[in-house]
Amino acid sequence: xxxxxxxGRKAEKPFRDALRIxxxxxxxxxPLALRSIARRLLEKAAEGDMQxxxxxxxxxxxxxxxxxxxxxxxxxxxxxxxxxxxxEWAARYATQ
Numbered sequence: 001x002x003x004x005x006x007x008g009r010k011a012e013k014p015f016r017d018a019l020r021i022x023x024x025x026x027x028x029x030x031p032l033a034l035r036s037i038a039r040r041l042l043e044k045a046a047e048g049d050m051q052x053x054x055x056x057x058x059x060x061x062x063x064x065x066x067x068x069x070x071x072x073x074x075x076x077x078x079x080x081x082x083x084x085x086x087x088e089w090a091a092r093y094a095t096q
Contacts, residue, residue: 026033044052084092 023034041052041055045056083089
């Protein structure tokens with residue numbers, strides 16, 4: 001099987017789906033429910049709660065992109081029916 005198995009499909013997000021169901025269930029009974037949650041998040045961030053600060057930063061600026069430092073290294077392998085002697089091996093690889 002070639003290609004991405006999830007191509008064309010949205011990733012499952014059960015927590016997001018559960019939140020949407022509960023928000024829909026609130027309906028008109030509490031139209032300010034989400035605003036009160038957002039207000040509480042802002043209050044926690046203002047109090048110095050690092051998790052709340054991180055959540056606000058992620059929601060407003062987007063999550064930070066993880067940078068990967070990749071170093072390309074070329075390896076050269078020799079395949080032989082007769083391996084080198086210890087002296088030949090040392091002469092070839094000991095200085096590297």
